Amino acid sequence: MEEPAGGANGAAEVVEEVAPEVDEEPPRSATAKQEEAKAALGAEGSRPFTMRELLVEMKEDGEVAAGSGGGGGGVKSAFGERNEIGPADADGSSYSQESMQQFSSHHDIAMDLINSVTGVDDEGRSRQRILSFAAKRYISAIERNHDDPDAYYNWALVLQESADNVDQNSSSSKDALLEEACKKYAEATRLCPTLYDAYYNWAIAIADRAKMRGRTKEAEELWKQAILNYEKAVQLNWNSPQALNNWGLGLQELSAIVPAREKQTIIKTAISKFRAAIQLQFDFHRAIYNLGTVLYGLAEDTMRSGRPGVSPNELYSQSAIYVAAAHALKPNYSVYRSALRLVRSMLPLPYLKVGYLTAPPENNAIAPHKDWERSQFVLNHEGLQEADASDQPPSQSPGHVDSSRKPFRIAVADIVSVSACADLTLPPGAGLCIDTIHGPRFLVADNWEALDGWLDAIRLVYTIFARGRSDVLAGIITG
CATH class of the missing domain: 1.25.40.10 (Tetratricopeptide repeat domain)
Known part of the structure; x- marks a missing residue:
């Protein structure tokens, strides 16, 4: 047949x-x-x-x-x-x-x-x-x-x-x-x-x-x-x-x-x-x-x-x-x-996921919308961070990151929970809240479908870390 x-x-x-x-x-x-x-x-x-x-x-x-x-x-x-x-x-x-x-x-x-x-x-x-x-x-x-x-x-x-x-x-x-x-x-x-x-x-x-x-x-x-x-x-x-x-x-x-x-x-x-x-x-x-x-x-x-x-x-x-x-x-x-x-x-090696998110200035989660910046982020076994020019995978187009701006970083060991959020203080898009031991960090995905991918990926990286398997994940993405 x-x-x-x-x-x-x-x-x-x-x-x-x-x-x-x-x-x-x-x-x-x-x-x-x-x-x-x-x-x-x-x-x-x-x-x-x-x-x-x-x-x-x-x-x-x-x-x-x-x-x-x-x-x-x-x-x-x-x-x-x-x-x-x-x-x-x-x-x-x-x-x-x-x-x-x-x-x-x-x-x-x-x-x-x-x-x-x-x-x-x-x-x-x-x-x-x-x-x-x-x-x-x-x-x-x-x-x-x-x-x-x-x-x-x-x-x-x-x-x-x-x-x-x-x-x-x-x-x-x-x-x-x-x-x-x-x-x-x-x-x-x-x-x-x-x-x-x-x-x-x-x-x-x-x-x-x-x-x-x-x-x-x-x-x-x-x-x-x-x-x-x-x-x-x-x-x-x-x-x-x-x-x-x-x-x-x-x-x-x-x-x-x-x-x-x-x-x-x-x-x-x-x-x-x-x-x-x-x-x-x-x-x-x-x-x-x-x-x-x-x-x-x-x-x-x-x-x-x-x-x-x-x-x-x-x-x-x-x-x-x-x-x-x-x-x-x-x-x-x-x-x-x-x-x-x-x-x-x-995979976008040496990362697990690469994509765009909109982030506020460092330590100012309620900054005016005009101060938030859409830039490229990378996720690996160590955590989520804003990419800079040296971090760009060859297959990815360069992000638009202000060199005077401190990159946005969250270590996987600092994560407490990850969830979607809808808040009028956030710029338009699909809100993402990563609660950490240092307090909540907010990001915005381009749309809700893109947000689902980020939510799953970050949760999986944290789950793998919590189960003591980060070394296996590191081996996968770094070869």
Whole structure:
């Protein structure tokens, strides 16, 4: 099938170079593994950040490992312990074998599918046996109380984890298990419309089904369903960078399927979701990297379309900033390292970012507007400073800096916070406030879009400094 231009397909040329490195990363759930062509710059860009780790959370119990119906722990969500339903009722008596056989036909179908699970866990126990035991517990709970959203939710998790562990050659079983999990999530959210984690994991299950269908109309509809569930999850819990990141990934995947006229709007929305995730968690390296990949894809698309008013080189440079920051935060991730090799030359070396800002005279933040001066600024691992003639990178045009004026400088170690601001005392433009240990410093970007780039870049440099990774960033930009 011919791939649509732009978006996640924008950097198709680099996938082959980057993707083979993925196996060097720390182990992760099979749900998180990319199954299709990777997004721009490598596999990591299409990797959902999943919070489900059922087998890790399953309490070790000898009877569970032996497949017994007695005692043992249950499934625990990463969002906290759900209402655990054990195999015994309130007075401690175990359910009879007869009651366990009174499953409805769709219960039997689900159990048959779970029986297709293969492999063992880290302790050498049969995954199928553990998952089958857990499923029976939640089926029993539902038989006892049809209106228990937690039982439906936990059963859905078991089915979803089972789908991750089915025989690799049995895509139909995997899809059937995911479909069953989606039905259980739907029932859980019907019974409890505020169950954030059900919407979140339901969206992951739908996304996994979409990946199995390539770039087809059916996949497009599934991606749209997943996106709606991520949106609902964020509405219920706006403080979830993981949901925002996955929402952005879903949009990025959708952009590779829809008609070209819809692509740009979807890509811009994906950018806003990744940026929102980073603003909630400044060191969320996956969202940082994903923002870099989507900008790279946008740059490729812009280069091909020749759309006026948009600079592909500026988009490439922005992409490189985020990839460099992700690598600085996680230098052991081979995908980030490989991607950086491809985009490093797009940075304004030996700086991370170069651009124009309007600054007041030194030590006079409320000076009249006529005394503020627009000049070139450079950002590196040490901080932000006004450029002078000797600081100009060869590729940049000279700034207009008054030689009698003391250059504006802020050391990264002095930064307390960085934020946008709107104040009538500032000249026209997009206000930027950098609070330091010496007091606030104000600057003005040319527009709000330019301000977003400065905000992200300065915050990332400070985050890298706070995480003790400035030496890695210095190595990237100075070589």
